[in-house]
Amino acid sequence: MHISMRPEWMKPSNGIVAAVALAAALTLAGKAGAIDPPPWAGLEDPHLNVVPRTDAERERIAAVTAPPGDFSAPWPFEENPGGAQTVRARDTADAFSQPAANLSFEQELDFRVGNGMFRRLWVSPPASTIASDGLGPLYNARSCQRCHLKDGRGHPPEGPKDGAVSMFLRISVPAPDADAIERYIAGTHATAPDPVYGGQLQDFSLPGHTPEYRLDIRYDEVEVKLSGGEVATLRRPTYTAADLGYGPLHPGAMLSPRVAPQMIGMGLLEAIPTGDILAWADPDDTDGDGISGHPQIVWSTVHDRPMLGRFGHKAGNPTVLEQTAEAFAGDIGISNPLHPAGSGECTAAQTACIAALDGGDPEHGGVEIDRTGLDLVAFYSRTLAVPARRDLDDPEVLRGREVFYGTGCTACHRPTYVTHRLEGGDPASFQLIWPYTDLLLHDMGDGLADNRPEGRANGREWRTAPLWGIGLTQTVSGHSFFLHDGRARSLLEAVLWHGGEAQAARDTVVDMPPEDRAALIRYLESL
Template sequence: MRAPRLFALPLSAAIAFSAQPLPAQGLALWEDLRDHHLSYTPRTAQERDRVRAVTALPTDFEGPWAFEKNAGGAQTVRARRTPDAFSQPAHNLTFEQELDFRVGNGLFKRLWVSPPASTIASDGLGPLFNARSCQRCHIKDGRGHPPEGPDDLPISMFLRVSIPAPDTAEIAHFIDGTHPTVPEPTYGLQLQDFSLPGHKSEAQMTITYEEITVPLSGGQTASLRKPTYAATDLGYGPMHPEAMLSPRVAPQMIGMGLLEAIPSADILEWADPEDADGNGISGKPQIVWSEAFDAPMLGRFGHKAGNASLIEQNADAFSGDIGISNPLKPALAGECTKAQASCQNALHGGDPEQSGFEVDQIGLDLVTFYSRTLGVPARRGVDDPEVLRGRRIFYDSGCADCHRPTFVTHRLEGDDPASFQLIWPYSDMLLHDMGPGLADNRPEGRADGQEWRTAPLWGIGLTKQVSGHSDFLHDGRARSLLEAILWHGGEAETARSMVVDMPVPDRVALIRFLESL
């Protein structure tokens, strides 16, 4: 099952590479960005040519492509038929790394308790929180979903909140071209819907849906549910009148270490914010200030790519989702604001043996290693005629312009399992305007209110098996892959229209291809 690394691939002659030159705008030159989170050996000119050849968009659609089945390179695992298909360690871990994976998994599943407690290694929950464990949102390391009925609590879902920024000159680490994310004065950047006894929760999320009928070719129709979100039962008084809310469901966890190991330069080569090539696709990079590395970096993680590294993504989740302090987010009261005095003054679980935090650097590193090394399930049906037909339709419709199939990761130092892998995430990792239908109207960094990072598609066909539902997009509004496509607008409007108008068998084949990923 282990896939060979790139240097073993039988490559043909280099294919001409047609990326547009990067514009000098915003933060100096984009090519000045550094992958501070990685220790790697820079590529030689010969390696760069070989990488460009193997990752160029293909022209031969007659049969399966070399190594297409191994979506995660050497980290690919057998595609199980059980709900734990996303929870397997990467195939190429050493024995010692698999032990770290298991320990990290235990911390990922840990149920945190309120302080003080006899289990001092597990106390520190809250006082305000959305979940008691990482696993509670990323159930089976899969995708979250919205409430299934009017009386259900949100499942793996919460609301971001912020207000418009003041004069950008007042913002620390301001990067030209960004929209600084300013916390709502009372409620911070995230609404916590649970609290410890003696504390009020911040709010409850309510969702109402409007059904919209979309006519399709062949006399078919589809029904989309258009959501409206509101924060009710506010526990700490009214919100700022200009507060902006944005829903989020937990994404799947597979392959994240591989995404983290893609060279920034390779992602930036596909950026075309001014649509210089005139194809209607204007992908642009998210650029964020990394507190962990004290530098501007390429954003990679989150629905709007708001974090540059997995350790920062996990530190934010510990603090915002569970209320657990850590070396990168040291506030013992989690995301409580100064306006929430009782929360600020509450007992906490800071432990002198953990450097005064509720989870120390060792624990944060172990959870991060776990999230980096979850294996990517192998593709299914790569030689099935209908899958092959759907693959051609995927490319012919322009879907691959944003959902780019392949990258090759950095050649990493040491025994890093993500080193120099040919991977198939089907994402360009850039921000795209998805139109008003999917807009949350809440800017974040370089992303405006209509822009989202291209979501990786690997594993998407196993969502129902792993998570027990087929809810897609950033807020789970789409109840099927077809509905998810039909919500695409903006830069994806042309591709969406082709799907609406294509013959019914072609549409069926396209969905079949996506289900094979």
């Protein structure tokens, strides 16, 4: 069931106007016996200890984030996309695994402990290693690191001997109506987990249990003619949930492929003021530029209110902590304070899975990873450093930057922000950052559509992916697969898959002189 809302708020010039307008546009409804709708507090960012900005700071921020007019030389601070968290770019697979440069000694200790838990291989219960048991019974990977290898991007399986350990299928079905959603947010597409397979398909299981499926991918090649006589070949995927272990999928099942995203800079993205993101939104394209990004709004379990979604391919989670907790439960089958079921993502229809032993520890609230452990993994995820830019003064890179801006790529891949000023020695505090994303949802056209809505994102919409570090993908991950499902084998292929709101920019890339196209890719490789 599609439930829509078309707010009439315009793209404002400051975040306060945006937040107030969004507050007026959003309403909440609960089940029968509805809960009182909590207010939308767009600028509060309740997950952060925020120090309000002064007028002088706002002026400084406006000046430092204004697009420069001179493209002939590197710009101030451009070399450090993560601000003071930036580290030297390494030419090894560890380039994404470094702690932020501005961590205190105590924070770096927490980073190291969190890293150990991120890499931990979980085992089946019961086990003598009490701190590490609780895997499954159904799962996609045995550790966070198995999906986010070296904290980089996942990839689709390449060949019959390559497993899909860093890729899986999300699944949902149409909900009968909004009342089926516990805390429905207006504008949300009413969906529910599959009654048998839940919210994602797991392709591994413990002994005695049957995996839910095997991911099968078939590619058809599509040629794209480019200016100058060049030709690019795209691969169009078809996904099948094969060898289903628990009977057929629901007749209305909607599947969406996802590869694990890179991990760098997440704490900085979390620290961007909500108002600054909302100020960029223009859902009705009131300025006529063809770009109509809108915010994802999701329910925060931790803060018991609707919040801006930031993380995941469709921005389905509001905070790093909630993204971490969901991944533990869904990907590894590890219970935690936010997802306390010992059987992980198993459904009531999977009776053997529900009845299986779990690794819940009574001394830690009966869950398999407690809040302390969850916080340490979340801290690690927040403080993975962004590597420095490379080759800033290379003439081709400089030309590529000019092409990137001139083609309109920055309408969605917003270059700069200044994060909140935060209390408590938070390393993300008041940093000028260059993530190249607006963190909004955009229609990317039929070619990239998964036809599976999620929250306020329809089946053609995706969150703008950050571009920082994208040029180090081959170095870190050993491959150059991009987009939400890894179909693109190069940055050029990724650009050519853009449609919908990005169609005009994509067509400009197709038609531009080959040397400009090469410069554009060279610039992306420098990020």
